[in-house]
Amino acid sequence: MILAFLASHGGSAARFLASACRDGRLDAVPAALVSNNSGSAALAWAREEGLTTAHLSAATHPDPEALDGAILDVLRGAGADTVVLSGYMRELGPRVLGAYAGRLLNVHPSLLPRHGGRGMYGDRVHAAVLAAGEAETGATVHLVTAGIDEGPVLAQSRVEVRPGDTVETLRARVQATEGELLLSALQKMAVGST
Numbered sequence: 001m002i003l004a005f006l007a008s009h010g011g012s013a014a015r016f017l018a019s020a021c022r023d024g025r026l027d028a029v030p031a032a033l034v035s036n037n038s039g040s041a042a043l044a045w046a047r048e049e050g051l052t053t054a055h056l057s058a059a060t061h062p063d064p065e066a067l068d069g070a071i072l073d074v075l076r077g078a079g080a081d082t083v084v085l086s087g088y089m090r091e092l093g094p095r096v097l098g099a100y101a102g103r104l105l106n107v108h109p110s111l112l113p114r115h116g117g118r119g120m121y122g123d124r125v126h127a128a129v130l131a132a133g134e135a136e137t138g139a140t141v142h143l144v145t146a147g148i149d150e151g152p153v154l155a156q157s158r159v160e161v162r163p164g165d166t167v168e169t170l171r172a173r174v175q176a177t178e179g180e181l182l183l184s185a186l187q188k189m190a191v192g193s194t
């Protein structure tokens with residue numbers, strides 16, 4: 001399995017999975033990282049790691065079709081067969097979605113289908129869980145499709161919502177489950193691809 005990542009900020013999932021590759025928990029090779037943010041910590045980290053990197057955004061490619069093609073060119077050029085969204089805050093175009101259908105994963109900080117869709121990301125999700133008075137939340141690894149957070153669910157972690165929880169405390173507990181959840185989904189995918 002040859003992995004590529006799309007990230008907008010820190011790229012914590014990419015870092016976690018690259019570490020899992022190094023220590024033998026995931027039979028994969030991290031190959032590339034594309035960021036829509038030229039100053040992202042994820043891009044700096046990927047350069048240090050020796051991955052193929054690219055800053056591709058509306059600033060570099062104002063035409064959405066050209067941007068879609070440029071992202072696909074980088075992913076294919078790196079030989080990636082599987083793509084993981086690591087906090088990527090942009091919608092993907094039809095060429096990338098089509099080329100990596102069934103091999104494009106995202107982790108979302110709720111138990112989808114609850115608290116997913118347009119505008120539901122990061123702390124907005126945790127605030128919505130608290131506002132709804134839910135007793136349980138978690139994270140969901142799903143395949144990426146054209147509909148935001150609508151792709152098939154591959155795995156979920158469950159996290160108790162505790163009395164007195166804040167967005168920050170809930171975020172910390174949910175995020176603590178995301179790396180292992182992604183790793184488990186990719187391990188299953190790797191076994192199925194051999």
